[in-house]
Amino acid sequence: QVQLVQSGAEVKKPGASVKVSCKASGYTYTSYGISWVRQAPGQGLEWMGWISAYNGDTKYAQKFQGRVTMTTDTSTNTAYMELRSLTSDDTAIYYCARDTGDPGTYYIGYWGQGTLVTVSS
Amino acid sequence: QSVLTQTPSASGTPGQRVTISCSGSSSNSGRNYVYWYQQFPGMAPKLLIYRNNQRPSGVPDRFSGSKSGTSASLAISGLRVEDEADYYCAAWDDSLSGWVFGGGTKLTVL
Numbered sequence: 001q002v003q004l005v006q007s008g009a010e011v012k013k014p015g016a017s018v019k020v021s022c023k024a025s026g027y028t029y030t031s032y033g034i035s036w037v038r039q040a041p042g043q044g045l046e047w048m049g050w051i052s053a054y055n056g057d058t059k060y061a062q063k064f065q066g067r068v069t070m071t072t073d074t075s076t077n078t079a080y081m082e083l084r085s086l087t088s089d090d091t092a093i094y095y096c097a098r099d100t101g102d103p104g105t106y107y108i109g110y111w112g113q114g115t116l117v118t119v120s121s
Numbered sequence: 122q123s124v125l126t127q128t129p130s131a132s133g134t135p136g137q138r139v140t141i142s143c144s145g146s147s148s149n150s151g152r153n154y155v156y157w158y159q160q161f162p163g164m165a166p167k168l169l170i171y172r173n174n175q176r177p178s179g180v181p182d183r184f185s186g187s188k189s190g191t192s193a194s195l196a197i198s199g200l201r202v203e204d205e206a207d208y209y210c211a212a213w214d215d216s217l218s219g220w221v222f223g224g225g226t227k228l229t230v231l
Contacts, residue, residue, distance in 0.1 A: 035220065045158075047222065105172075111167070
C-alpha cells in the first residue's frame with residue numbers, strides 16, 4: 001500500500017531554514033509527482049508546490065518562489081522540501097502528498113502524516 | 122483568504138442530510154474538477170471525492186459530490202457522529218498554475 005513517511009518535528013529560530021523529508025513506499029516512486037501542502041495552526045490547507053519524482057521538474061506557488069526548494073532522490077525514494085528565511089508565520093504542519101489518477105489529470109490522492117515545524121525565538 | 126470559498130461551519134443531527142458548498146471562479150472550479158478532502162483533528166487529510174463526484178474505494182456512498190458552474194457541493198446523507206470533521210474542497214487553478222483549497226468547513230454532528 002502507498003505510504004509516505006515524513007521526518008520528525010522541528011523547532012527553528014527566525015531566519016533559519018528547515019528541510020523536511022518524505023520517504024515513499026508501496027509504489028513505483030518515479031511514476032507520480034509529490035506536492036507539499038502546509039497547514040498553519042487552526043487554519044486551512046495551503047499548496048506550496050510540486051515536484052516530479054520522475055525528472056525533478058518543479059512548480060512552486062508564487063508565494064514561496066525564491067524561498068522554497070523541492071528535491072527528490074530516486075535512490076532512496078525520498079522527496080525533500082526546504083524552506084528558508086523562516087518567520088513565525090511559517091509555523092505549521094507540512095504535508096507531502098502524492099499524485100494519483102491518470103496522466104494529464106493527476107490529483108492529490110495520498111498524504112504523509114505531516115511534520116510540525118515551529119518557528120520561535 | 123482562500124481562493125475557494127466555503128462556509129466555515131455546518132451542523133446536523135444523526136441521520137440527517139447535510140450539504141457543504143464550495144465556490145470558486147472560472148480559472149479553477151469553473152473549468153477544472155473539484156476534489157473533497159476529510160480531515161479529523163490531528164490527522165492528515167484524506168481524499169473523499171475526486172473528479173467532482175467520484176468516490177475512492179472505501180468511501181461510503183453516503184458521501185456524494187456535485188458541481189454546477191463554478192460551485193461545487195459535498196452532500197453527506199445518513200449523518201453519523203463519526204462524520205464530524207473538517208472538509209476541504211480543492212481544484213487546480215489555471216491562472217495560478219497550482220492547487221487551491223477552500224478554507225474548510227467544520228462539520229458538527231449534534
